[in-house]
Amino acid sequence: MDGSAAVAAVGESRPEVVLMDIRMPGMDGIAATEQITSRPDPPKVIVLTTFHLDEYVFGALRAGASGFLLKDTPPEDIIRAVRLVAAGEAMLSPAVTRTLIEQFGRDAPAPWRAAARESLRALTDREREVAAEVAQGRSNADIAARLYMSEATVKAHISRVLTKLSAANRVQIAIMTRDAGLA
Numbered sequence: 001m002d003g004s005a006a007v008a009a010v011g012e013s014r015p016e017v018v019l020m021d022i023r024m025p026g027m028d029g030i031a032a033t034e035q036i037t038s039r040p041d042p043p044k045v046i047v048l049t050t051f052h053l054d055e056y057v058f059g060a061l062r063a064g065a066s067g068f069l070l071k072d073t074p075p076e077d078i079i080r081a082v083r084l085v086a087a088g089e090a091m092l093s094p095a096v097t098r099t100l101i102e103q104f105g106r107d108a109p110a111p112w113r114a115a116a117r118e119s120l121r122a123l124t125d126r127e128r129e130v131a132a133e134v135a136q137g138r139s140n141a142d143i144a145a146r147l148y149m150s151e152a153t154v155k156a157h158i159s160r161v162l163t164k165l166s167a168a169n170r171v172q173i174a175i176m177t178r179d180a181g182l183a
Helices: 003-013 029-037 055-062 075-086 097-107 110-120 125-135 140-147 151-165 170-179
Strands: 017-021 044-049 067-070
Touching: 003 017, 003 029, 017 029, 017 075, 029 044, 029 055, 044 055, 044 075, 055 067, 055 170, 067 075, 110 151, 110 170, 125 140, 125 151, 125 170, 140 151, 151 170
Parallel strands: 017 044, 044 067
Antiparallel strands: none
16 A cells, blocks of 8 residues: 555545554655644554654654554554554654654754744743653653642643644654753
């Protein structure tokens, strides 16, 4: 299957979650992910990659993917990732989460840094704190414990951060926060 066929299949079947290969003939997985996530009420997309730090993964996350997994991920972990992503969480392969976020922060070009800083100005101080915790890869429960608030309050802050930043998911919050130099 190529990316065009994946986009068409999503239009016909309206899935909640799509597992997207990055490298496909014709339209690649990044372009397909961007088309899929730009639809009204889009499904969540998890990208699959063979490489630990495949340069295409960065583009896929910017295109709106909710996460990525390595292709050697055990089947039970893929099922867990699909469930988490369907529930609104982001899922990054544990082996690369920290490295990926740090790489994004280090390599963000100056215009991205400036745009991220400008976007984050719309957040309250507390929302910025929550965004920084998200960028560290922490769960809602961990954020609640670290910032002395309930999980419901954390979820409310994350919801407002997603709206204010026009972010599709927690991964994009993490990227923007890193780009701005806050995490």
